[in-house]
Amino acid sequence: MANSQVIKVALLGAGNVGSQVARILTEEAPMLSERVGTEVELIGIAVRDTSAKRHYEVDSSLYTTDADALIDAADVVIELTGGIEPARTRILRALTAGKSVVSGNKALLAKHGSELQAAATKSGAQLSYEAAVAGAIPILRPLRDSLAGDTVTRVLGIMNGTTNYILDQMDTTGAQFEDALAEAQRLGYAEADPTADVEGYDAASKAAIVANLAFHSEFTIDDVHCEGITSITADDVAAAATDGYVIKLLAICERDGEGVNIRVNPTLVAREHPLASVHDAYNAVFVQAENAGELMFYGPGAGGAPTASAVLGDFVAIARRLVLGGSGVPEYTYAQLAATPMNRVVSRYSVGIEVDDKLGVLANITRIFAEHGVSIQTIRQTKSKNASGEGVSSIRIVTHRASDENLRKTMAVIDSLDTVREITSVIRVEGE
Amino acid sequence: MANSQVIKVALLGAGNVGSQVARILTEEAPMLSERVGTEVELIGIAVRDTSAKRHYEVDSSLYTTDADALIDAADVVIELTGGIEPARTRILRALTAGKSVVSGNKALLAKHGSELQAAATKSGAQLSYEAAVAGAIPILRPLRDSLAGDTVTRVLGIMNGTTNYILDQMDTTGAQFEDALAEAQRLGYAEADPTADVEGYDAASKAAIVANLAFHSEFTIDDVHCEGITSITADDVAAAATDGYVIKLLAICERDGEGVNIRVNPTLVAREHPLASVHDAYNAVFVQAENAGELMFYGPGAGGAPTASAVLGDFVAIARRLVLGGSGVPEYTYAQLAATPMNRVVSRYSVGIEVDDKLGVLANITRIFAEHGVSIQTIRQTKSKNASGEGVSSIRIVTHRASDENLRKTMAVIDSLDTVREITSVIRVEGE
Structure with missing residues (x-):
């Protein structure tokens, strides 16, 4: 792309984030053009209903219901509609034609990310989605x-x-x-x-x-x-x-x-x-x-303006690459690691148990933890009376690291005890 | 650069960070090659004394005192020597020849950054220096x-x-x-x-x-x-x-x-x-x-390994761009803003003053602040006796936002008062 050319931007979606992106593309066009190195132009916004009220009003002739025609006329597509379809088909249409895409669609990326990335890699287009995770935070x-x-x-x-x-x-x-x-x-x-x-x-x-x-x-x-x-x-x-x-x-x-x-x-x-x-x-x-x-x-x-900031950061990086030439950097999934089954996952646990206030109950519970290979770090017992005047003990146990499977088996046995009224909570402990 | 080629890396410096970079380039070569998309090879390390002890020992034949020859043989140069010269001349040598450079040299970049960036832009080489600021933190x-x-x-x-x-x-x-x-x-x-x-x-x-x-x-x-x-x-x-x-x-x-x-x-x-x-x-x-x-x-x-992480992040990004083709992204200094003179800078201040414990002293001081247009937010006065048994007041004043110039003039007048023993501190307040 020569420096004298205009980079034409298609925006899909005019919701909370989309409206903010439209606003910045409009109001900050000179700044964005300086940073990209050539003129940047918002050529249209695909929406379901062109007459709906928006958070930010742009020139109404920009709205269209024909997303495909808009994509075909653009150099870069910004997808902010959310949901799987028609977003997936539209992004694939753009990437297959070698048009780079910015998306904030986390559900789509978490489900079909590798299909989209493969289409981008094949055509040399770029696919960026900083806005899909943690809003404005560059992560x-x-x-x-x-x-x-x-x-x-x-x-x-x-x-x-x-x-x-x-x-x-x-x-x-x-x-x-x-x-x-x-x-x-x-x-x-x-x-x-x-x-x-x-x-x-x-x-x-x-x-x-x-x-x-x-x-x-x-x-x-x-x-x-x-x-x-x-x-x-x-x-x-x-x-x-x-x-x-x-x-x-x-x-x-x-x-x-x-x-x-x-x-x-x-x-x-x-x-x-x-x-x-x-x-x-x-x-x-x-x-x-x-x-x-x-x-x-x-x-x-989250929030319209912060998320729009992430979208436009991706857009400027993509547009500068278009000006400079050279394809997008594909993601490298060479490691091909597998997801660990949950039952093998190891962590610490905090467990709340409500039991009858009787001698030997606590000893029995700690024995069951030990039998399942779950080591206890701390125990705290609080005694009270319930509404019926019966003695009740609340036990809070924090474990050392144990597998999810062993912890679940431990809790199943404890849950079956006559002296146990309720397992009130099982929460993992992290951050050491 | 074709995918079958090797990316040759020259390392300048083998100090705390340089040794860690050498270690990672050596031990993690397969991982780095996967991420870059082609083989990566550390071809030499320029040092002043090839026989010195290092934090991490690599193949001793890698050490050389001939930095220029090493640069000329490399595709990418990593400069971790520090100081202005000979680092500046060596980086310019590399950039002028179209070889991309990673540097962690903050003193050099703060002094001659635009000269180096201009050389990179001219030849289409890349210049990156994430390690120069805040170690491993991507900023x-x-x-x-x-x-x-x-x-x-x-x-x-x-x-x-x-x-x-x-x-x-x-x-x-x-x-x-x-x-x-x-x-x-x-x-x-x-x-x-x-x-x-x-x-x-x-x-x-x-x-x-x-x-x-x-x-x-x-x-x-x-x-x-x-x-x-x-x-x-x-x-x-x-x-x-x-x-x-x-x-x-x-x-x-x-x-x-x-x-x-x-x-x-x-x-x-x-x-x-x-x-x-x-x-x-x-x-x-x-x-x-x-x-x-x-x-x-x-x-x-700071620290060898964290800073090396930042250096190698820059290196992988540069090397991937070499593999993909297309020039580096130049910095855009289009805004050309000027640095504000310090006397015009506006901030809040916390001021400590030690005065004679006499009636009217505090009133006099607050009047001087007002006369200079410096508005006071809080005053705290603590009375005590000094070693000679005389009554002393410690006054702590936090101001609203004021210009550096007005604050300095205020303090000069206060310093000249007979009843003022010492201005103990003047510290800015930030973060609102």
Whole structure:
């Protein structure tokens, strides 16, 4: 592409992030053109309904319902529609024609990322999606490029702002999950149907994308073990606080022998750990690498303008490459590591058990842990009377590292005891 | 470059970082070759004395004193010697011949960065130097690429691990500067001659490099106003703690009207600010951008292996571009902003004054502040007797935002008062 040419941009989608991208492409066109090295022009915005009200109004002649024609006329396509179809077909249409694509579509990338990357590599087009993980926080480029000469061993991320807001509220105000969720909905942090956030699916998509880049292998969302936060109670949060922990929903990708363990689960994080002080709807990603040591990246994980910043960073990098010539840098999945089955995953656990307040109950429980090879680090027992006036003991046990399988077997046996009233919680402990 | 070719690497320097780079290039050659897409070979290491003991021993035939011949035989040059010459001449030799260069030489880049970048742009070679700022923390690539579609308004960085260690020790143990420095020297965090660290020169080089990339303009170390930490006392640290602050040596680059203010100075940072909890010798860089909002990057700011990780990240990116074809991405200094003169810089101040304990002294001082247009936010007065039994008042004033010029004039008048015994400290307050 010669310097005298214009780079024509097609935008798919005009939602919260799309409107901000349209605004910046319009208002900051001179700045973007300076940085790219040639003129940049937004040639159209594909939407389902051209007459709908938008967050930011651009020249109404830019709106079109014919996404394919728009893609065919463009040099670079920015996809911000979300969902699998028609986004997948449209991105493949662009990449196959050698047009580079910026996407923020985490669900699509976590499901069909390698198909899209293969299409890009084949045509020499570029595919970038920094906005798909942790909003404005640069995390994919650092993993892909900055740590390209290092070996990542573990990534621990707070990658969903909604659940972090809810858990932070529960920690700071003592609220129950339902009340904190309602507050998050009132403030616009959580959607009317909060399932994707609170069940951990949103974070799981991001974990799959991060694991690909961190471990140079192909993983999809189907490789991610996922537990949400709906069962976390105010009691769990209070018990964690007593022991010096805070509960966070972490996306965890860690090298594990010859495989990689990828999961999203509520986690006890020690108060001194940098992730413990990530409040409100902020995101943060903690990366451990063999030579670099421990790095952390922190910032707003969502929102129209921050996510648009990530989209436009990718766009400028892509457009400059178009001006300079040379193909996009393909992802290198040479390592081909496999996802570790969850039952082999090893971590520490914090377990809450409610039992009859009788002699010998605690001894019996600790014996069952020992028989299953699960070593106990600390036990705390609190005695009280229940509503019927019966003596009840709340036992909180924190284990040393144990396999998921051994822990589950232990808990199954304990659950079957007559003296055990309820297993109130089983939460992993991370961050040592 | 065809895929069947070997990428030949010349390493200049075999010190702490150089040895680690040599180790990784040797031990991790298969991994690096997979990531680059072709074979990578370390062809030699230029040193002053081939027989010296090294941190990591490689094949001794790799050592040479003939740096020029080594450069001429290489595809990519990694410069880790430090200092201005002969590093500058050698890097120019490589870039002029179209050979890409990775450097960690902050002093050189802060002084002659634009000359080196111009040589790279002219020949289409690439010049990368992530290791020059904040060790393993990816900060230059995020500023240059991830935020390429955004407008950075301010960067606040803890970019010198030695001074952060000293100030952190003073804050947590109450130590005096001299004792904390001695401890840092004992632990190897500070050199026998600590001048470059404690006077802020090291951080000033990094500030100049960061300002270039953040504001797309050409700045050198001569544009950086620099104050070190040698005058910070245990009393200053204790007074800061009383008011809810911690003292950090910050490198600050901020957009200021039509210019950019670049400075390194001891700074009061509120305890709640993310930079306040950066302990020991860790570094962190806090970035504010118009759309992204507030981002923070945190990690080890020095050390052989972490810095080598940054060097090799740059190397892999450069080598992949060689394999794929297309020239390096030049820096874009289109904005050509000027450095703001220090006297026009506006910030808040914390001022310590020791005065005679007499009626009217405080009223007189507050009047002088007002006359110079410096608005006071808080005043705290502590009365005591000195060794001679005379009544002494310690006054601590925190101001609202004021220009450096007005503040200096205010303090000059106050210093001339008969009732003023000493101005004990003048420290800027940042981070709101």
